[in-house]
Amino acid sequence: MEHTSPFERIIRGVLIAAVLLFFLFPILWIFLMSFQTNEQVLRIPPSLFFSPTTINYTSLVTGKLQTAAGSLDLAFMRNLGNSVLLSSVSVALALVLGVPAAYAFARFKFPLSEDIAFTLLSFRFAPPLLVLLPLSLYFQAIGLDDTYIGLIWVYQLIALPLILWIVRGYFEDISPDIEYAYRIAGHSWLQTFTRIAIPLARPGIAAAGLLAFIFCWNNFVFALILASADKQPVTVGALAFVTASGIQYGQIAAAIVLSVTPTLALALFAQRYLVEGLSLGAVKG
Amino acid sequence: MTDIAVPARRRRVQLLPYLLSLPALLVCIGILVPFVTAAYYSLLRFRLNMPAMKGFIWFGNYQAFLTDSEFWNTVRVSLLYTALTVGVELVLGLGIAMLLQKQTRLNNLVSILLLLPLMTAPALAALMWKLMTNPNFGVLSYLVQLMGVHDFKWASSPNSALFTVVLVDVWVYTPFIMILLLAGLRSLPKQPFEAAALDGVPRRFVFFRITLPMLTPYIITASLFRLLDSIQQFDIIYPMTQGGPGNTLLVFQVRAYLEFYQYTNVGRSTALLMILWAITYALSNLFIKQWLKLRERARGLA
Amino acid sequence: MAQIELRSLTKSYKTGKVLKGVSLVAEQGEIVCVFGPSGVGKTVLLRLIAGVEELDAGAIFLEGRDVTDAPPETRGVGIAFQNFALFPHMTAFDNIGSALTAHGASASIIKAKVEKVAALLKITHVLSHLPRALSNGQKQRTALARALAADPKIVLLDDPLRNVDAKLRYEMRLELPSLLRASGATVLYVTQDYKEAMAIGDRIAVLVDGRFEQIAAPPAIYRGPASVSVARLFGDPSINLIPIKPKATKDGAVCEIGGATVSLAEIHAATPGRSLLLGLRPESLNVSDQQAPDSFPVEVMAVTPLNEKTVLLLRTHDGQEIFASEAGVENETRQPGPAFARFDATRALVFDEASGARIEGRA
Numbered sequence: 045m046e047h048t049s050p051f052e053r054i055i056r057g058v059l060i061a062a063v064l065l066f067f068l069f070p071i072l073w074i075f076l077m078s079f080q081t082n083e084q085v086l087r088i089p090p091s092l093f094f095s096p097t098t099i100n101y102t103s104l105v106t107g108k109l110q111t112a113a114g115s116l117d118l119a120f121m122r123n124l125g126n127s128v129l130l131s132s133v134s135v136a137l138a139l140v141l142g143v144p145a146a147y148a149f150a151r152f153k154f155p156l157s158e159d160i161a162f163t164l165l166s167f168r169f170a171p172p173l174l175v176l177l178p179l180s181l182y183f184q185a186i187g188l189d190d191t192y193i194g195l196i197w198v199y200q201l202i203a204l205p206l207i208l209w210i211v212r213g214y215f216e217d218i219s220p221d222i223e224y225a226y227r228i229a230g231h232s233w234l235q236t237f238t239r240i241a242i243p244l245a246r247p248g249i250a251a252a253g254l255l256a257f258i259f260c261w262n263n264f265v266f267a268l269i270l271a272s273a274d275k276q277p278v279t280v281g282a283l284a285f286v287t288a289s290g291i292q293y294g295q296i297a298a299a300i301v302l303s304v305t306p307t308l309a310l311a312l313f314a315q316r317y318l319v320e321g322l323s324l325g326a327v328k329g
Numbered sequence: 330m331t332d333i334a335v336p337a338r339r340r341r342v343q344l345l346p347y348l349l350s351l352p353a354l355l356v357c358i359g360i361l362v363p364f365v366t367a368a369y370y371s372l373l374r375f376r377l378n379m380p381a382m383k384g385f386i387w388f389g390n391y392q393a394f395l396t397d398s399e400f401w402n403t404v405r406v407s408l409l410y411t412a413l414t415v416g417v418e419l420v421l422g423l424g425i426a427m428l429l430q431k432q433t434r435l436n437n438l439v440s441i442l443l444l445l446p447l448m449t450a451p452a453l454a455a456l457m458w459k460l461m462t463n464p465n466f467g468v469l470s471y472l473v474q475l476m477g478v479h480d481f482k483w484a485s486s487p488n489s490a491l492f493t494v495v496l497v498d499v500w501v502y503t504p505f506i507m508i509l510l511l512a513g514l515r516s517l518p519k520q521p522f523e524a525a526a527l528d529g530v531p532r533r534f535v536f537f538r539i540t541l542p543m544l545t546p547y548i549i550t551a552s553l554f555r556l557l558d559s560i561q562q563f564d565i566i567y568p569m570t571q572g573g574p575g576n577t578l579l580v581f582q583v584r585a586y587l588e589f590y591q592y593t594n595v596g597r598s599t600a601l602l603m604i605l606w607a608i609t610y611a612l613s614n615l616f617i618k619q620w621l622k623l624r625e626r627a628r629g630l631a
Numbered sequence: 632m633a634q635i636e637l638r639s640l641t642k643s644y645k646t647g648k649v650l651k652g653v654s655l656v657a658e659q660g661e662i663v664c665v666f667g668p669s670g671v672g673k674t675v676l677l678r679l680i681a682g683v684e685e686l687d688a689g690a691i692f693l694e695g696r697d698v699t700d701a702p703p704e705t706r707g708v709g710i711a712f713q714n715f716a717l718f719p720h721m722t723a724f725d726n727i728g729s730a731l732t733a734h735g736a737s738a739s740i741i742k743a744k745v746e747k748v749a750a751l752l753k754i755t756h757v758l759s760h761l762p763r764a765l766s767n768g769q770k771q772r773t774a775l776a777r778a779l780a781a782d783p784k785i786v787l788l789d790d791p792l793r794n795v796d797a798k799l800r801y802e803m804r805l806e807l808p809s810l811l812r813a814s815g816a817t818v819l820y821v822t823q824d825y826k827e828a829m830a831i832g833d834r835i836a837v838l839v840d841g842r843f844e845q846i847a848a849p850p851a852i853y854r855g856p857a858s859v860s861v862a863r864l865f866g867d868p869s870i871n872l873i874p875i876k877p878k879a880t881k882d883g884a885v886c887e888i889g890g891a892t893v894s895l896a897e898i899h900a901a902t903p904g905r906s907l908l909l910g911l912r913p914e915s916l917n918v919s920d921q922q923a924p925d926s927f928p929v930e931v932m933a934v935t936p937l938n939e940k941t942v943l944l945l946r947t948h949d950g951q952e953i954f955a956s957e958a959g960v961e962n963e964t965r966q967p968g969p970a971f972a973r974f975d976a977t978r979a980l981v982f983d984e985a986s987g988a989r990i991e992g993r994a
Contacts, residue, residue, distance in 0.1 A: 145349055145353035204357065224681070264567075293463075300457055322509070327627055
């Protein structure tokens with residue numbers, strides 16, 4: 045249908061190359077930097093060619109950094125562990141809470157159902173500090189300050205709306221007759237929910253779970269306010285790391301690479317569902 | 330056939346849906362409490378370092394804003410930041426989406442690769458760009474020097490700080506707009522475009538009279554989504570500059586954060602956030618209407 | 632003992648009252664066709680019986696047990712939905728076996744029962760397939776097999792032939808009655824095709840305007856519809872309705888159609904001047920070139936030969952258009968033009984125009 049001239053094809057090629065360069069170069073550069081010693085990093089002009097070293101990663105993993113001034117302790121692996129813990133437990137909890145609720149909103153029209161669903165959605169758009177600042181005072185008062193439980197609770201603000209609204213769409217797509225057929229065949233409501241509704245909504249549940257994991261992992265401000273050093277995830281930890289280690293640029297780059305790799309890998313894995321997830325189910329990819 | 334009069338039955342009370350949604354609700358209500366508290370704090374003279382002065386002053390904090398040039402600076406910077414980021418991202422995102430519209434293997438691969446910046450935590454993206462613009466070894470600093478621009482200080486100079494954080498925001502979030510518009514473009518019906526091509530309608534005309542109007546719901550949804558996020562910007566500006574240099578980048582949330590932790594002025598901080606909340610609330614109402622329309626449509630297509 | 636007993640079921644939605652007091656008693660082994668135009672609430676009725684919708688008032692007894700408030704899984708009915716509603720993530724075997732797993736049957740019993748019903752419905756070769764790999768006809772048979780697998784005493788079928796192609800529908804119409812009778816179950820069979828209802832049902836329950844207007848055996852309904860609305864639903868082309876006012880003469884009751892005087896059954900002499908509707912089935916009209924006693928003049932407007940009959944469009948002299956049909960398509964001499972129509976007064980149906988009820992007036 046479309047006839048493209050050679051000239052136009054060249055222009056398109058150049059534009060796509062430029063777009064790729066702009067969006068991928070930073071990731072590539074940091075990746076390369078993470079394999080350089082400080083001397084290599086500071087070389088002018090910067091070069092794409094160098095003899096790679098894994099020293100940055102080994103010192104991050106062992107938590108010991110040998111410098112001229114002596115040995116320095118690095119807590120970065122602890123941050124990475126915190127990220128894994130906070131994100132996965134938050135998503136697991138959000139699935140346990142959110143999937144039944146999504147089913148209720150999809151299947152039953154009960155009084156206030158839409159209001160409740162939209163209230164949950166509106167959490168996604170309120171300024172997080174508005175909730176976090178007073179919450180930090182409350183958490184101090186009831187002892188949830190700087191605890192994993194407190195953080196995981198607050199992370200529900202990220203994960204729950206996402207799971208609720210994406211999974212709800214998948215439940216709504218299941219014909220009610222399919223569930224009725226199973227119940228009439230003699231199965232209880234709970235059996236129908238676990239053996240029919242959940243398996244049929246599984247792609248949506250998986251997509252929502254993956255996305256929620258990515259968003260929890262990438263969150264910065266919740267932990268910045270509610271967590272102290274030993275509970276901080278990588279997003280906050282990396283910032284503290286920069287302040288603490290100052291000029292250890294190679295390690296900073298390695299820390300960033302370790303911090304973004306899980307989400308980038310998951311994103312590629314879940315890319316089929318990203319459009320739907322990012323738009324909270326408004327646009328199908 | 331005899332109709333026996335049978336009394337109307339009392340409806341069974343539907344408990345199940347409440348039981349199913351209650352846990353999720355309870356978890357969220359716990360988080361709603363601080364919201365009410367924030368609204369209350371914003372009406373107080375409340376400084377953490379001077380608990381004795383705590384007292385109810387009605388709208389005193391808000392009134393003080395009216396004559397506070399710092400407040401108006403925050404409003405100005407926030408709006409400017411929002412307008413610049415959403416504007417640039419919309420134009421770029423639309424351009425890239427149209428570049429990748431055709432379903433070829435290359436285009437699909439490119440659109441997947443472009444997701445990577447979006448999936449990078451904004452706070453970490455800010456650190457990445459901070460390293461790239463480091464005056465000693467940053468590759469971008471080196472490049473602008475090669476182009477003959479000396480003394481370009483990126484985020485450390487008031488003249489270029491806004492440019493730098495907008496650049497990072499554009500790097501992270503343009504793919505968001507792009508991917509939504511790409512999905513929109515690909516879901517448009519083919520017939521109008523084929524008819525226009527057969528009739529030899531000029532491309533510019535096709536773009537302004539057919540593509541743009543049909544894409545409008547997607548553009549509005551994507552823009553509102555970004556507006557809502559951008560006006561609340563924190564994750565990029567705070568790690569990169571803490572709102573500086575000076576007051577150059579003191580957007581709402583960064584300023585509220587500093588008011589709270591640096592000046593320990595809870596009343597002012599929460600009043601500032603309440604104003605931001607009012608803005609986002611209005612925007613999100615608009616957004617939800619658009620979003621619902623689009624959601625209905627997506628469900629119709631499925 | 633009645634297997635299904637419905638007592639004055641009512642059900643309304645926001646859009647209005649759908650069922651306004653539906654009552655029915657069906658005996659063991661009986662096939663009752665619930666028939667009516669689309670959108671009349673037939674499916675709602677099945678859903679109420681199955682327990683997936685709640686009724687507003689009334690009571691439902693299945694196998695003598697009051698199940699009005701019982702959840703669907705305890706009612707022990709088998710159901711086949713119009714859209715099949717197969718479980719997309721289970722094989723045909725597991726779909727059919729789903730009614731058996733619920734009651735904790737052993738694997739070998741499930742296997743035996745599924746295979747037995749699959750053989751009856753000729754789908755043994757596709758038992759390992761997922762629904763998306765089945766043809767429409769196979770899906771429909773799987774849905775039927777699922778409804779019958781657990782030997783339910785009560786089977787509800789919601790227009791099961793609606794979504795299959797014409798050939799299969801024809802075959803199934805022949806097969807289904809013996810299949811259902813062999814199962815021994817009491818069957819409620821919903822359809823909006825009068826021919827299907829007449830072919831399959833022991834009795835037909837005609838649902839009109841939220842009530843059963845008539846419940847009777849197929850020939851009885853066709854020959855003696857209780858009302859105009861029932862008469863209209865059976866027959867293709869549908870029944871001709873001619874407004875008449877009977878007169879009493881010394882030779883008995885007569886009326887006027889298109890300027891001609893036509894005899895009626897004796898009973899109508901008793902109510903001269905009453906507004907009636909004369910219901911004439913197209914096949915009971917006799918069209919001829921010759922005038923005869925009790926015939927009335929018509930104009931043949933169009934002649935449409937169908938496969939087994941010829942349909943004539945006639946116009947009476949007072950402008951009413953009516954249909955007549957004749958067996959066969961051999962009569963090629965039939966041409967548009969003036970003619971005379973006649974009917975057997977003893978077989979004509981007569982309805983009261985105001986109430987729509989049929990007046991017993993036949994020989």
